[in-house]
Amino acid sequence: MSKSKPKIRKFNRIIRVSIIGISSSLLLFLLFFGSVYLGFWGKVQNKKDLANIQQSEASEILDHTGEIIDKLYKYNRQSISYSEIPKHLIQALIATEDARFYEHDGVDKYSLLRVFFKTILSGDKTSGGGSTITQQLVKNIYGRESYGIFSLPVNKLKESIVAKRIEDLYSKEEILELYLNTVPFSGNTYGIESAARLFFNKKTSELDLKESATLVGTLKANHSYNPRLFPERSQLRRDVVISQMEKYDYLTSREANKAMSEPIQLNISEKNTFQRQYFIDLVKDKAEKILSDYEKPDGTAYSIDEDGLQIYTTLDLDQQKLLENSVNNQIAHLQPLFEAEHGNTPPWKNEELLLKLAKKTKQYDSWKTQNLSSEQILDSLKTTRPIEIVKNGKSTVLQLSILDSLSHNLKQINAASLSIDPATGKILAYVGGADYRLSKFDIIENAERQVGSIFKPVVYASGLKHGLRPCDYISAKEVTYTNLDNWSPQNSSNEEKDPYLNYSLKYALTNSINTVSVKVLEKVGIQKTIRLAKSMGITSELVEQPSLALGTAELNMKELAKVYSSFANQSKVPELYFITKITSKTGETIAEFNAEPPQPSNLSPKQNRLLLAMLENVVNKGTAKRLRTTYGLTQNIAGKTGTTQNNKDGWFAAVTPKLVNISWVGHNNQSIGFKSTRLGQGANTALPIFGRLYQKMTKDSQFDSVTKAKFSKLSPQQEEAMDCVNEKRDGFFKRLFSDDDDEKKFDKKKEKEKKGFFERLFGKNKN
Template identity: 50%
Template sequence: MSKNKTKIKYLKIALRFILLIAIVFIGFFASIYLGLFGKLASEKELADFNQVQASKFIDRNDQTFAKIYELNRESISIDALPQHLLDALIATEDARFYEHSGIDTRSLMRVLFKTILAGDESSGGGSTITLQLAKNLFGRKDYAFLSLPINKTKEAIVAQRIEDAYTKREILELYLNTVPFSGNTYGIESASQKFFNKSAADLQLPEAAILVGTLKANHSYNPRLFPERSQLRRDVVITQMLKYEMISKQEADAVMVESLEIDYSKNTSKNSYYLKEYLVDQTQEILDSINAKDDEDFQLKKDGLIVKTTIDAGIQDILESNLKEHLKKIQSQFESQYASNKPWENPAIWKPELRRSKAYQKLIKNKSEDEVLKELSKKRKTEFYDGEQYQVVTASTIDSIQHHLKFLNAASLSIDPHSGDILAYVGGLDQNLSQYDFIRYAKRQVGSTFKPIVYASALNQGLEPCDYLSAKEISYKNYDNWKPKNASKKDEIDPHLNYSLKSALTQSLNVVSVKVLEEAGIQNTINFAKKLKIKSVIKPEPSMALGAVNMNIKELALAYSGFVADEIPNRLNLIKSISTIDGKVIYEAPKTHHSENPLDEFKRLQMLAMLQNVVKAGTGRAITYTYGLRQAIAGKTGTTQDNKDGWFVGVTPHYINVNWVGHNNQKIGFKTTRLGQGAVSALPIFAKSYAEMINNSEYNAMTRAKFKGLNQNILKSLACEDTKRDGFFKRLFSNKKDEKEFESKKEEEKKKKKFLGIF
């Protein structure tokens, strides 16, 4: 074969190969352009992007207390930004910004030949501000090994559409308001507030250079964690500005001789985090239903919707601040009780938490557990949140897990017992410590807060507040010789002493409460609880008398409404209505239906009086004697086994407030009852908050309201001594045996009738 034919042969092969590559490339590009890998934003959608309106959440008094945006950011107009900030950005990130139309071909060629082929890493990148904006706005998806080329191509197409939809100045504004900075902060205004405690409009040249410098690597150039590294990066930004003649040599020198200084904002907590998250999800569910049913396209984060809620923003603020203040106080006591043998340092507790972490999940794919633990034991500079602010420390991932495990958590829910409206919703202590919403997701044992339900069921079965039951401890043979005891040794009681139901509830006596359940009957009490809107499964066991019942805080709040309201709301309400920005109502909550109260008014008022006595003379007496609250207040404390959970339910004529304090990890509890009991761990949240409401005339109608007066018959039914001691002969001949089978009074009667029926 001649040389010419050989050349022609190889030329044809080369041309075919080039053609094949071209076809593959065109097909690949076309598939992305046509949306086979996900819909691309159109020019119209992009043009409308800057016109999106924040939706507002309105409280019951028509006050805006929260907004929801398309992006989690604080916006600032480009007209308010200093020129040296814009210059710093362009000089460092995209020097030819005003010359290209989204894609800088010259820079891309430089990257191809210098960086990739010649290995010159100092030649810079090929990304533009517009390409970065496309990435910031729409993120990247996982397409396995094709992720990079697909995402880059999508960004290139969108970038060119952005250039068609906006002016260069508008692109800069969008970019600066959406770009992520250090510390998980989005937008230049948020970053400026966080690191310099000032608006971005007031940034000086060195400060602007520091923030722009972090864009290359948010974590590595975090000025709080790595000040030396951040200062060097700041100087690179200044050098770039000098290179492109945006500043003079004198200005550059003046900045670079300065040491790095920041004014880190300690105000990191976002109020009402859990409430906002819950509201967003609830609203979105409603909108999804409307959109599907009516073929609409309402978008919460874009359409400027007005969402009217049942929330009272004033009560919400009061409750949040007092919950945080109280938890701060008992947190130090909680930690000091565990001077040694700290549970959060126990591998049996922290290792399961570590295994759920993203860092562990990422490493375990390619390493053994021993290798992962070794890697996650390495210390580095990081930030620890102490409940108020972030502190820079040198610590490992394991250290971080243990650090967060030591923090207690709390939740508080307030409702109107007559309407079922949620007035305040605090799902946790602090989202920086835990984003887990206790109100929304948790079910915990409710301890002695379940006892009023047992006692109310007993009243329904014919018992009276002045009926007496023995305080003698009993072992129940048919329940593995279970022997309920009172909360502490201080509560050891003369076995020959009998307590009235009123007194037993006031003092929250466990032994007597189990006997009350015997009289009421387990199944009767379960049925009664269901009528109080408790939907959680209740195990038919005598321990339910002590609150060994897993319930949600919302169920507990609704159940207690049965002690105040003539009728019980069938559900709790949060969203009243949703309107468009021009006032058109697109959703109105259905009317709340009520169910008949299983307690008639006579028994309900008896129970309410007994719960008031808890506050006046029982386990909740701190309300009266420590906090000096003399208003119409009833309530019940609760403490679960091993001091894992502390509870307090405050009840007033128009306000019910349920408080829980404990730990997200149920293996960690209070070391002692002295601190863990509901009267100490949870009650102060109600007391301090309600005291603040009392002092605010805005809540006079609520705090000055009185419970319905008691008639003579009810007063007579409550008029008895707390205790009654067995007589001499009963004590002398009393059965010393302290064990029996647990069976209800009605079950005993059935057995007697069956026995008599034989004869």
């Protein structure tokens, strides 16, 4: 037998095995492709779906005059047309991302096969890439889903199928326009226009070659090539883009060298709408809930991000800007004082606390899943890197560790402020936090904080309702309640008080006397006071404890806004609202809303007017008098300051005939407060927010209808009821027969006051 025959047979076997292997692989690929094409791995957009891409329009949020507050896109972006995109930017994109863009039909078939064979057959997870601009567009618009180990090949195949369909429907120019309007850039921006405005503070059409190349360079890795965080790395990447442009003859060598010889010069935009974002989020959430009850004429659901809707709101954008400015100024004033007051051992330098916070981060969880030791994690937490932070209201980049960043955020105080029309409940201005970049938590919508002395008007209102008068006198003497663990409420001043001194209710509220407030609550009864509070708009649970008189209740700012609106609105409580109408892009009304009729509280209008007069006295002569002395406000204004335990929350509630404002200043971490009442009291922290706001409104004639409005006049009987001296001292017989001891029991269940013979004779507890 010839020696060549075994070799021939062996060769034939190899050929057969190869053919079988290739055929099997091809069959496997075809089956896999077919399963994706037929939708076994999830929806693959058809041409009907894709035809609507270009028709997608942002919805607009409008203020009460129709002025645009913001636009809502699927992503936070600003769209532009192809004609506004510089030629050199298009060239940079194609040279870097898809050199054969004008030649292919949406898919680079060689890359597709490479991904399939290397990823599936060889298990090479690094073999991905090679997506065309059209495929990247599909990913930008529709995202990717997880399919375990098959995620990459499935998503790549879906993108290739959809990309070919897009190429059949759209021109190359339209595809480039769609891509550049949806692709994510550095700095959490979407679309070239948003990126151009953020990094260079100019329109896309104004970008020069170097700036265009810088932004295109970030597409490879948004974070790693962020020109603000990593300027040197970003410049190297920019030069790669310019070199690619030279390679594909978009630039001469001279032009390329000249461009690469110049450094990147950023001009970061500091346009501050970071307080407005709380309201925008609120509107979007509410609008989506409203629209879930409606369908478009074709039976499909409305999309707030794509259907070009108009959402009309009650917000006054001009007043909103003034309130934002006022909050900014107050935080800028307080922040350095707050930090200095904490000295050398502030909580934000407590490593134990910082580590506790670090353990709640996603990064910490990621390290734990990688089985890193505690020492390794701690080293990582202390490793510095460029981090963008907000300092004095502006973004800046510093070399910080994660612990440093947590420390920085922990020392930031926060503020929130809400203005409404007391007659209708319309929200006029809304600042849910000091800076959305620092914290996305909306204080107005979500927080319940101790309210301190701004709850006292409810207690005094209950007193008026149940027979007390502004000129009734109550002892200011501090008392220890033996049945309440020897609880002894004290006044803010530590000076020695005359034990026989009595204050009028008017004076006690004006100066926020704690001991009198507790005794008013005791006289009326806790349950009666709670019932009145509920009728005024408070929905949170109120614990039946005497400390309620001092504002230990934790309430939401919207509840407080309703209570104080009732004082301005003849004891009628409005329902708060902020969306008036939603229309389609062609102008048809989808949903419309009007103010609900305000509901009367349990306080009579006459009693309410007396209480309002007492709150006017707070501004004229009491804890809020700096509105007169510091801010020069002469209008009709009532209000109440509030400060909670350990100066953790500072409050001010302002009441004018046509505007109610509730302002709060504090810290997101409720274990941290101001060190002194001098700095942390509501009169110093929260009151100035309203003071500056109303000062600016007073100088602007467009707000005359608000700032020049007046409360109804007191009747002669009401003026007489308010006319009294502030304090009285017990006479000889009163001191002789009084049993107002230093210690007593607090009757929490008292609903009706029983008077004995000596009380009627000597006026015991009438004072």
